[in-house]
Amino acid sequence: MPILSNLLWINIILAIAVIIMERRNPTTTWMWITILVLLPGFGFFIYLWLGRSFKKRKMFEDKFVKDRLQSHGLIGGKQILHRDMDKQQIFPFNEYADMIEMHFRNGDSVLTMDNEFFPIFDGEEFFDMLFKEIENAKSSIYIQTYIMRSDNMGKRLCEILKKKAREGIDVKLLIDGMGSRRLNSSDIKKMREAGVQVEIFFPFFLSFVSPRINYRNHRKIYILDGKIGYLGGFNVGDEYYDGGKRWESWRDSVIKIKGSAVYMLKYRFILDFNFASGSKHVKYGDEINEFRGKSACQIVTSGPDNEWPSIKDGFLKMISSAKDSIYIETPYFIPDDSVLESLRVAILSGVKVKLLLPFKGDHPFVFWASLSFAGKILEAGGEVYFYKKGFQHSKVIIMDNKMVSMGTANMDVRSFQLNFEANAFIYDEKIAKQFSEKFIEDIRENSYCLTFEEYKKRSNWIRIKENVSRLGSPIL
Structure with missing residues (x-):
């Protein structure tokens, strides 16, 4: 009985600490208090694993500062372009001027106006096009995905990336530790041996265990030669191609991008890659953008390291x-x-x-x-x-x-x-x-x-x- 009584008192103290220390949405706060009360002791370990926002702030404080410092070198010139746009340039987008300004102030999201977009809604069309672009890449291949598995599609991508790396192409692959847990370590090793630079965002230190498991890099970005980009919902796995064994088909959206918006995708990729690798050696090489489209766009990113969503x-x-x-x-x-x-x-x-x-x-x-x-x-x-x-x-x-x-x-x-x-x-x-x-x-x-x-x-x-x-x- 004394042990049970002590557990209950510990839970009460911890519940109070949650209220005092966490500046949360009240709904979320009460959810965690309920878990702490209903699951004495065990509930607190769940909270330590998944719920601490003060842990999150500390965890990503360094990332936020480093991203800001690198940003000056990566997109400083493009920020000036954004600020110096005259009224004639911005006139076609007056209807969205306040939204454009909000995104720029909120996350340095630069407006680019020389883009061309090609929407794709079918996995077979997307991957066939992507693999062809990878095969034709001349200088660099940057891929960031949440899920990559050692299935048919994953193996196919691994083989192409190894081939291009052996040709001397700059190949970088960034995967999420949680989402890509089914990518075999042997496949990662073989890619690295072939010259593919593979980094894992928040890897597990034990199988299926990580104190940062609740924070996932869910971005899917594909950049070829710094001139063609893809952004959307497609990860790398059999189901994303044709539905796989579980689904009749897979309905998704991705957009192929040409123009200066690709710079912004590359900027985001480099910040994430440098964070995952723990270094700053990846530089932002400004390829000459010879493409001139007519569509305006802002690439907007968010995450637990951002002050606002x-x-x-x-x-x-x-x-x-x-x-x-x-x-x-x-x-x-x-x-x-x-x-x-x-x-x-x-x-x-x-x-x-x-x-x-x-x-x-x-x-x-x-x-x-x-x-x-x-x-x-x-x-x-x-x-x-x-x-x-x-x-x-x-x-x-x-x-x-x-x-x-x-x-x-x-x-x-x-x-x-x-x-x-x-x-x-x-x-x-x-x-x-x-x-x-x-x-x-x-x-x-x-x-x-x-x-x-x-x-x-x-x-x-x-x-x-x-x-x-x-x-x-x-x-x-």
Whole structure:
């Protein structure tokens, strides 16, 4: 009994410490207090592993400072370009001037206006194009991905990278320790022996164990010769190519980029690669950009090392600025209160909000939590669709068919607060319409529309699963 009594007192003290020391969202705070109370002792170890935001601040303080110092050398000149744009240059984007300024102030996201974008929605098309670009690379190949496995697609990429490294090409691969845990160490060793510079972002110090397991580099960036870039939702694995063994097909989005926006992708890659390698030896070589497109874009990145959630702020700005419509594609819909309220206000203001989710989830708790939040959209008068032709993994938000944000960030708390993410905010009506047309095609031909009346008739068992899953939504 004395031991149990001491455990209870320790939990009470720790719960108070959480409230005093952590400047958290109250919902998240109460979730952790509940875990501490219901799981005496064990709950505190869970909190130490996954929940400490003061640990997060300390963990990423050095990264934030180093990134800022390196930024002066990497994009200093481009910041001047941004500030010195005259009114004639910025005039076509007056409608988005405040959003452009917000992104620049929030995260040094430079506006580039000489880009060309080519959206891709099919895994086979994307990987066939990517591997061809890699084969044709003349100077450098930089790849950053969250997931890479030792399956057919992963082995195929390993072989190509080893071949190019032996040819003398500068080949760098950055993978996440958690997401790429199924990439065999033997494959990594062979790539390094062939000359591929492989770095692991937050590697495990023991199998499946890491004090930083909750912070994941979720970015997927592919850069060839510093002149062609790809950004989107595709990791490296069999399912991303054609659905693999589990899914009928894989619905995703990636955008091929030419123009100065590729510089910004390369800038982000180098900062992450240097952090993972623990060195500053990778320099930012300014290739001559001979391409001159006409599309404007800001590459916006966010992560637990940022003071403010840059990508989420961009989403909020898009939602509040919408006059006609907001279309959202996301595999996981677990928004925080600010995003959910913003969507509700938009719907009540007459904006058509349409949400596309996967019909079957890849993570059960995340799926049921997403359904719970989707119910709030239906209740306000929005429309919710479930993609049935395989798995819907695309991460896109389209405003008024005029501008689009796409990339690696899901519409969930994890992407807003815990993951390192990268999105392109594209100010081009033509490109936005391409994404919009694909969205409309999917909801008409490949999706199931859930009505509010049908949602209200769901079983008590589904309601229980929703409620239980929603309790853990801050860390899902």
